[in-house]
Amino acid sequence: MSDEEEDSDADQEDGPITAKNMESRSRALDEKAAREAELDMEEMQNAAIDGTDEEDIDMEGEGEDDEAFHLPTAEERAEEKEHVSDVHVVQRRMRECVRVLGNFRKLGAKGRLRSEYVEQLVSDIASYYGYNDFLAEKLFQLFPVSEAIEFFEANEVSRPVTIRTNTLKTRRRDLAQALINRGVNLEPIGKWTSVGLQVFESSVPIGATPEYLSGHYMLQAASSFLPVIALSPQPNERVLDMASAPGGKTTHIAALLRNTGIIFANDMNKARTKSLTANVHRLGCKNVVVCSYDGREFPKVMGGFDRVLLDAPCSGTGVISKDSSVKVNKSERDFHLLSHLQKQLILCAIDSVSPDSKTGGYLVYSTCSVTVDENEAVVDYALRKRPNVKLVDTGLDFGREGFTKYRGKTFHPSVKLTRRFYPHVHNMDGFYVAKFKVEKRAKGKAVVQDDIEPSNVKDAAEQPQEDVGFDSEEDRAYIQEGKRKQLKAKGLRVPRKRQSDVEGKVVKPAT
Secondary structure, three states: OOHHHHHHHHHOOOOOOOOOOHHHHHHHHHHHHHHHHHHHHHHHHHHHHHHHHHHHHHHHOOOOOOOOOOOOOHHHHHHHHOOOOOHHHHHHHHHHHHHHHHOHHHHOOOOOOHHHHHHHHHHHHHHHHOOOHHHHHHHHOOOOHHHHHHHHHHOOOOOOEEEEEOOOOOOHHHHHHHHHHOOEEEEEOOOOOOOEEEEEEEOOOOOOOHHHHOOOEEEOOHHHHHHHHHHOOOOOOEEEEOOOOOOHHHHHHHHHHOOOOEEEEEOOOHHHHHHHHHHHHHOOOOOEEEEOOOHHHHHHHOOOEOEEEEEOOOOOOOOOOOOOOHHHHOOHHHHHHHHHHHHHHHHHHHHHEOOOOOOOOEEEEEEOOOOOOOOHHHHHHHHHHOOOEEEEOOOOOOOEEOOOEEOOEEOOHHHHHOEEEOHHHHOOOOEEEEEEEEOOOOHHHHHHHOOOOHHHHHHHHHOOOOOOOOOHHHHHHHHHHHHHHHHHHHOOOOOOOOHHHHHOOOOOOOO
């Protein structure tokens, strides 16, 4: 075949296949496939060479892009803290540390330890986001390296505005339509709640609409729905909300009870009960009794509840986007004190639950914190101190499982039934929810706790008891002294002491 014929066949490549051009077309296709295969191989080799070069640059610190990145030593880091760092330098160094820690074996600099990169990253997080070093490290340890940055970043963004429909007065569909007519852009929060609405924008103040003032809804964070959903109160039950102000969860419980049964809404701070009472009245809750006691005294005050909700006081590490002061005002001592208080409260809450309840016998423990000290550690403590309680499923279909192991600590295996919620994962405040079932105490265990053997108890019961009565002559001096003190406190004339009272002795008649 001549060159002219080849050229003409090549020109007719897009034309119809004929017996004349079939061979040349087949040869051209084979050549094209071979060229593409060569190009693919060349690209793969170039990519491999670039990857090796990049690793070599990272390892040896060579190259134009990496000249600016240098992992400071401890001395250099201390000097840097004395003056304000360049934000862009800190940001870039954080990215580099995350990248290196993601594949430390290949990307780590020679002679530098992984812990040095971690320390530098925590220090940069503290300075970049405005945390104290203690809290930055404590929160950083909860997550893998890359996810930790997402968590800190999410704390800089406000959570969506959410409202809860008050089903005692309206339905969510009717409320949504009424607010849309007023210029509010909203939609349901999600499938997990049938009463929540998320507000995107509003041309009217969402906390001053006629619907709000009429008690058709409550401004409430989405995370605050979770403990009440887990509690799942049933009509005609007796419920205790141990730390209830300002009343979002209490009124939610009242709506689920349909104004039946009775709710004791307690808060230790008497000043906060004003807002609690106002919300109870506004939302039309008729089965709520407001009281103000220290939660640690509540079993003595009242008990026998079908269900108890303890939304415990906490550090607020889950709501940093609302209260940025948490970043700097929390120390290790605060966490120790809070954890101690939470352990006291959860034991009192367990003791307030009636194990004989036919429909309930449940306790829900929740916090707006993400730290293990205030969550899994407290729950595990309660399981050890109260053998008659066990963890059950919360009934929440989403959220991460609680930690059963954390930094050398091992918790009860059932702690995985608890649920954790994070701002960067679920787009709501950081929260923790645990649900307990309280059962009857075994009599044998109660005897063992008192260190009394059953045989000893029986022997003691068979022994004749000594008749111990009151000796009025002996007690007369104490009675007279008590009366004198009462008269003196009232400002009345106090009679003179008798000689026998002065000596503090009463002579018994001879027998």
